[in-house]
Amino acid sequence: xxxxxxxxxxxxxxxxxxxxxxxxxxxxxxxxxxxxxxxxxxxxxxxxxxxxxxxxxxxxxxxxxxxxxxxxxxxxxxxxxxxxxxxxxxxxxxxxxxxxxxxxxxxxxxxxxxxxxxxxxxxxxxxxxxxxxxxxxxxxxxxxxxxxxxxxxxxxxxxxxxxxxxxxxxxxxxxxxxxxxxxxxxxxxxxxxxxxxxxxxxxxxxxxxxxxxxxxxxxxxxxxxxxxxxxxxxxxxxxxxxxxxxxxxxxxxxxxxxxxxxxxxxxxxxxxxxxxxxxxxxxxxxxxxxxxxxxxxxxxxxxxxxxxxxxxxxxxxxxxxxxxxxxxxxxxxxxxxxxxxxxxxxxxxxxxxxxxxxxxxxxxxxxxxxxxxxxxxxxxxxxxxxxxxxxxxxxxxxxxxxxxxxxxxxxxxxxxxxxxxxxxxxxxxxxxxxxxxxxxxxxxxxxxxxxxxxxxxxxxxxxxxxxxxxxxxxxxxxxxxxxxxxxxxxxxxxxxxxx
Amino acid sequence: xxxxxxxxxxxxxxxxxxxxxxxxxxxxxxxxxxxxxxxxxxxxxxxxxxxxxxxxxxxxxxxxxxxxxxxxxxxxxxxxxxxxxxxxxxxxxxxxxxxxxxxxxxxxxxxxxxxxxxxxxxxxxxxxxxxxxxxxxxxxxxxxxxxxxxxxxxxxxxxxxxxxxxxxxxxxxxxxxxxxxxxxxxxxxxxxxxxxxxxxxxxxxxxxxxxxxxxxxxxxxxxxxxxxxxxxxxxxxxxxxxxxxxxxxxxxxxxxxxxxxxxxxxxxxxxxxxxxxxxxxxxxxxxxxxxxxxxxxxxxxxxxxxxxxxxxxxxxxxxxxxxxxxxxxxxxxxxxxxxxxxxxxxxxxxxxxx
Numbered sequence: 046x047x048x049x050x051x052x053x054x055x056x057x058x059x060x061x062x063x064x065x066x067x068x069x070x071x072x073x074x075x076x077x078x079x080x081x082x083x084x085x086x087x088x089x090x091x092x093x094x095x096x097x098x099x100x101x102x103x104x105x106x107x108x109x110x111x112x113x114x115x116x117x118x119x120x121x122x123x124x125x126x127x128x129x130x131x132x133x134x135x136x137x138x139x140x141x142x143x144x145x146x147x148x149x150x151x152x153x154x155x156x157x158x159x160x161x162x163x164x165x166x167x168x169x170x171x172x173x174x175x176x177x178x179x180x181x182x183x184x185x186x187x188x189x190x191x192x193x194x195x196x197x198x199x200x201x202x203x204x205x206x207x208x209x210x211x212x213x214x215x216x217x218x219x220x221x222x223x224x225x226x227x228x229x230x231x232x233x234x235x236x237x238x239x240x241x242x243x244x245x246x247x248x249x250x251x252x253x254x255x256x257x258x259x260x261x262x263x264x265x266x267x268x269x270x271x272x273x274x275x276x277x278x279x280x281x282x283x284x285x286x287x288x289x290x291x292x293x294x295x296x297x298x299x300x301x302x303x304x305x306x307x308x309x310x311x312x313x314x315x316x317x318x319x320x321x322x323x324x325x326x327x328x329x330x331x332x333x334x335x336x337x338x339x340x341x342x343x344x345x346x347x348x349x350x351x352x353x354x355x356x357x358x359x360x361x362x363x364x365x366x367x368x369x370x371x372x373x374x375x376x377x378x379x380x381x382x383x384x385x386x387x388x389x390x391x392x393x394x395x396x397x398x399x400x401x402x403x404x405x406x407x408x409x410x411x412x413x414x415x416x417x418x419x420x421x422x423x424x425x426x427x428x429x430x431x432x433x434x435x436x437x438x439x440x441x442x443x444x445x446x447x448x449x450x451x452x453x454x455x456x457x458x459x460x461x462x463x464x465x466x467x468x469x470x471x472x473x474x475x476x477x478x479x480x481x482x483x484x485x486x487x488x489x490x491x492x493x494x495x496x497x498x499x500x501x502x503x504x505x506x507x508x509x510x511x512x513x514x515x516x517x518x519x520x521x522x523x524x525x526x527x528x529x530x531x532x533x534x535x536x537x538x539x540x541x542x543x544x
Numbered sequence: 545x546x547x548x549x550x551x552x553x554x555x556x557x558x559x560x561x562x563x564x565x566x567x568x569x570x571x572x573x574x575x576x577x578x579x580x581x582x583x584x585x586x587x588x589x590x591x592x593x594x595x596x597x598x599x600x601x602x603x604x605x606x607x608x609x610x611x612x613x614x615x616x617x618x619x620x621x622x623x624x625x626x627x628x629x630x631x632x633x634x635x636x637x638x639x640x641x642x643x644x645x646x647x648x649x650x651x652x653x654x655x656x657x658x659x660x661x662x663x664x665x666x667x668x669x670x671x672x673x674x675x676x677x678x679x680x681x682x683x684x685x686x687x688x689x690x691x692x693x694x695x696x697x698x699x700x701x702x703x704x705x706x707x708x709x710x711x712x713x714x715x716x717x718x719x720x721x722x723x724x725x726x727x728x729x730x731x732x733x734x735x736x737x738x739x740x741x742x743x744x745x746x747x748x749x750x751x752x753x754x755x756x757x758x759x760x761x762x763x764x765x766x767x768x769x770x771x772x773x774x775x776x777x778x779x780x781x782x783x784x785x786x787x788x789x790x791x792x793x794x795x796x797x798x799x800x801x802x803x804x805x806x807x808x809x810x811x812x813x814x815x816x817x818x819x820x821x822x823x824x825x826x827x828x829x830x831x832x833x834x835x836x837x838x839x840x841x842x843x844x845x846x847x848x849x850x851x852x853x854x855x856x857x858x859x860x861x862x863x864x865x866x867x868x869x870x871x872x873x874x875x876x877x878x879x880x881x882x883x884x885x886x887x888x889x890x891x892x893x894x895x896x897x898x
Contacts (some may be wrong), residue, residue: 073856346765414784431731443629443631444631445627445629445631446631448596448598448618448627448631449625449627449631449633449690450633450644451597451598451617451618451619451646452596452597452598452618452619452621452623452624452691452694453619453623453624453644453647453694454619454622454645454647454694455619455647456617456619457617463644464633467633467635467636468634468635505699
């Protein structure tokens with residue numbers, strides 16, 4: 046994994062000193078930095094404003110249809126950022142939905158606000174899930190004891206609930222930040238000049254690969270900031286966690302007159318995050334019959350699956366021993382391995398893909414634009430996702446089970462296979478499905494590394510949308526959204542078990 | 545030949561600080577149920593895990609039936625282990641959990657054998673349930689049946705009764721003891737419950753801070769505690785110092801009988817039930833009752849004697865009340881303690897274990 050990154054550095058170092066200075070100290074870099082940071086902060090803020098009230102309403106109030114609201118709050122995860130951008134783009138413009146149906150010519154959303162809306166609508170479920178879990182895990186007696194000490198409800202929120210939510214908010218924000226920094230599809234479609242967009246245009250258009258390498262390194266440095274913060278946070282999270290089971294459920298607040306405004310807020314949020322993409326997909330699909338396109342959609346689906354399936358299997362195959370070492374033999378080495386895996390997840394996919402390109406061109410020419418290289422990049426990027434469920438399953442398989450098996454006469458390997466593996470099966474399956482579905486909708490890595498002619502669903506959506514062929518993109522986007530809904534179902538099931 | 549010999553076993557978990565297990569030595573004789581008793585963190589479980597082979601000692605020897613097994617992995621030792629939380633395989637049914645242990649039995653006969661072992665521990669009709677469908681007591685029995693099914697030379701039990709509720713604990717303990725005795729099995733029980741150790745074991749070792757303080761039969765360690773720690777860990781004890789002169793010693797309670805015969809400065813232990821109260825009118829050399837607890841079968845009094853508090857259990861027929869002046873009269877000789885380990889801070893520590 047470190048090898049391709051080394052090639053990124055080598056490539057970047059090829060610039061001669063004068064060129065180097067002009068590359069690094071371009072004012073354009075500052076603009077990119079400014080835009081990237083601005084977008085990240087904007088999306089983090091917007092997702093918080095959307096997600097925290099939703100989570101609070103679902104967990105702590107008597108709002109009706111809580112289960113449905115929960116489901117709908119997570120569903121946007123099945124609409125990747127570039128599909129959300131596709132929907133937004135389809136809304137405005139001279140030939141857009143509003144113009145054709147209502148005869149209102151809206152400007153096409155683009156730039157900062159377009160990117161912000163598209164990414165926020167896709168990302169807010171990450172914050173929602175974290176805050177919801179944290180809110181429902183809050184011990185009622187904490188609040189009650191604060192009340193009994195004479196603190197009013199507002200002070201309880203400020204002094205007890207918010208500090209308790211802080212770790213959840215932070216980890217939600219980190220996921221969002223990592224995603225925004227790495228996102229490429231929505232940003233490219235909205236033509237907003239951030240690092241990943243600049244990397245792409247340098248690589249694809251200007252062919253200035255040295256500059257592209259430098260931009261990648263800058264983005265990488267930026268993406269490492271949240272990772273380091275996460276490390277700090279993990280260290281502190283241990284103190285934040287309370288003892289065993291929660292004694293009592295929290296009493297729900299009666300909304301009273303606030304019921305209607307609350308429902309209105311919920312309805313608005315869902316109209317934007319779900320109604321918009323699904324409605325637009327439906328509209329474009331209805332414009333031109335998708336059936337003629339179906340064989341090609343099926344082909345693209347098979348291409349996507351053909352790369353995603355080996356990636357999922359390889360990721361799980363690597364994740365099991367890593368997680369086992371980490372859980373059973375915690376050491377500096379196993380901790381470091383875990384951090385590296387995590388860094389792989391935080392790597393901006395475009396930077397990773399570029400590194401893989403340089404690596405294969407220099408050191409492994411036959412691998413360039415080959416399926417194995419694509420799969421390897423997927424694995425590096427999503428290995429961290431695979432370790433999660435496996436680690437959770439391993440933690441539920443206590444060491445005593447292996448010890449019991451060994452005291453009954455089994456060798457270490459036999460004990461592992463016969464006592465731990467059966468318990469890991471579910472976790473392994475979950476990991477595999479998780480990586481598979483995420484890989485199915487992955488765009489930047491696929492875009493750069495897929496063999497020529499290997500047009501997956503995500504690449505098809507992106508290339509058609511970027512050429513404003515919205516109706517042509519719709520069937521591919523619909524396929525992704527339908528398939529990704531599986532992922533949401535899986536996520537909710539996992540969540541449900543955690544409670 | 546000893547079933548088990550543990551010789552000078554030492555285990556250190558971190559470089560600094562005292563070892564978790566410090567030069568521990570003891571032997572288990574054939575047919576014996578041996579106990580390792582001590583407060584939490586005294587190293588008893590670590591000792592047991594070293595015997596099982598789950599931990600490697602830093603020094604010392606573990607020998608089973610005369611064979612040095614110190615370097616052997618757990619699967620080569622033929623030692624059964626019953627875990628505190630039972631460690632049943634959650635993915636296997638009860639019968640398969642037990643069959644798991646039968647490596648040397650022909651596959652076709654395993655199920656029948658497993659039924660036999662389940663019967664032996666008093667379990668029928670649960671063969672095909674999953675472990676999470678069993679009560680705590682049933683899980684405990686399955687764990688025992690599984691350990692026995694491997695035909696171990698020695699059965700190790702790590703606080704096996706601590707997860708059962710009080711009523712069930714007594715019954716299970718009795719049944720398992722008679723089962724082990726009927727099968728002639730050797731077992732080592734680790735526990736922090738002194739009553740459990742005294743009633744379950746043929747002999748026991750009292751451990752404190754990684755060391756063995758005393759080894760003996762339950763009667764020996766209870767009636768003749770060797771150290772202040774043992775005296776106080778196995779029930780309540782009044783500790784008093786005095787100057788010994790052969791068969792008696794001069795103490796705050798006056799001249800009292802001691803055993804064994806010694807001379808010089810001594811530390812003595814007197815069980816509360818070995819003290820009786822005698823009413824007196826004169827405050828000179830007398831104590832004052834500060835508290836009275838009625839406990840059904842007897843009454844516990846606290847007596848302030850000089851600057852020190854003593855505890856006495858008396859029969860229910862006597863009635864004294866706080867504020868009364870009394871003399872404390874020992875009914876048995878006080879036991880002379882080896883003053884090797886530091887006495888506990890007050891006589892109250894560990895006195896209310898049950």
